[in-house]
Amino acid sequence: MGATIIVPSLRPAILVLAFTIAAAHAQQTLPPAPSGLPGSPGDFLVVGEELEYNVSYAFFHLGKIIVRVVDRQEISGRVLYRAEALINSARGIPFVDLHIRFTSDFDENLFSYRWSAEDSSKSGIAMRVLTFEYDSGRVFMEKGKKLPTGEFERETRDTAKITSRCQDGLSLFYFARGNVLQKATMNVPTFIEKEQVNTFFYFTNKIEDEEIDSVSYPIEVVDFEGRADFVGVFGLTGGFQGRFSNDPARVPIVAWMKVILGSIKVKLVRWNRPGWVAPRFVERG
Numbered sequence: 001m002g003a004t005i006i007v008p009s010l011r012p013a014i015l016v017l018a019f020t021i022a023a024a025h026a027q028q029t030l031p032p033a034p035s036g037l038p039g040s041p042g043d044f045l046v047v048g049e050e051l052e053y054n055v056s057y058a059f060f061h062l063g064k065i066i067v068r069v070v071d072r073q074e075i076s077g078r079v080l081y082r083a084e085a086l087i088n089s090a091r092g093i094p095f096v097d098l099h100i101r102f103t104s105d106f107d108e109n110l111f112s113y114r115w116s117a118e119d120s121s122k123s124g125i126a127m128r129v130l131t132f133e134y135d136s137g138r139v140f141m142e143k144g145k146k147l148p149t150g151e152f153e154r155e156t157r158d159t160a161k162i163t164s165r166c167q168d169g170l171s172l173f174y175f176a177r178g179n180v181l182q183k184a185t186m187n188v189p190t191f192i193e194k195e196q197v198n199t200f201f202y203f204t205n206k207i208e209d210e211e212i213d214s215v216s217y218p219i220e221v222v223d224f225e226g227r228a229d230f231v232g233v234f235g236l237t238g239g240f241q242g243r244f245s246n247d248p249a250r251v252p253i254v255a256w257m258k259v260i261l262g263s264i265k266v267k268l269v270r271w272n273r274p275g276w277v278a279p280r281f282v283e284r285g
Contacts, residue, residue: 041110043248044249045072048272048274049273050271050273051067052066052269052271053266055266069083080105081105087099087100087102102116104171109165112132112165113132115130129152132162137161140158142157143157160194167191168190168191172190172199177252180242181205182205185200185203206222207220207223207246208281212269214268214271219253219278221281224242225240226240227240240257242254245279249276253278
């Protein structure tokens with residue numbers, strides 16, 4: 001029974017955290033999708049930041065996710081950030097041996113320009129790459145393998161139409177951080193697998209307290225909910241909830257994602273972010 005529960009349960013956390021996933025327009029350039037981004041991305045996008053999370057289902061420890069901001073560059077007048085997520089399943093889980101790296105390049109408005117996935121196994125490293133070309137309203141989808149030299153050897157290439165600037169499964173993590181301190185409902189175009197879908201965010205600006213083992217006091221957090229407009233992929237049923245620190249860093253503290261058999265919990269256990277101290281919860285009268 002343990003295997004049938006765990007196998008469909010870890011990958012939704014990968015897709016959503018990753019917390020949490022058409023016709024062509026007549027004009028040459030896609031319209032910008034407003035982010036409503038409050039404050040500067042530099043408040044929470046700090047190169048070198050590393051956040052580590054435990055993933056659990058009920059009493060089962062499923063694995064760990066490490067999320068990093070690894071680079072910031074100016075290319076052709078555009079600022080691009082690069083982030084990566086490393087997902088490793090826990091040892092001893094029957095029939096599950098996940099070792100996946102996601103990489104996302106996104107701009108200051110937190111929309112994706114390139115996404116890649118590396119899935120490591122005994123037979124090698126399978127690789128998928130999405131490249132967003134907004135001027136022509138399309139996404140290039142490539143599959144292949146990563147060579148020992150680190151180069152990508154492409155095996156297939158397809159294209160898909162998009163109607164707006166989009167999120168990928170990892171940039172959604174940073175999009176949520178960028179917008180969590182406001183009260184708003186957002187329908188965010190997201191590209192998953194081979195199509196443009198939607199991710200809905202309900203930012204409530206509701207202040208709560210949350211406890212984790214790594215901090216000796218209740219942390220002041222901002223609560224939000226959301227729903228992914230794609231159902232049935234690896235057991236994901238769409239709904240998710242998150243709690244981020246109520247400060248300019250907006251560090252994700254805990255998240256829950258609904259799957260067919262219940263809910264996955266993703267909880268912060270370790271961080272490396274210079275100068276960051278988790279804000280203490282203060283009771284409001």
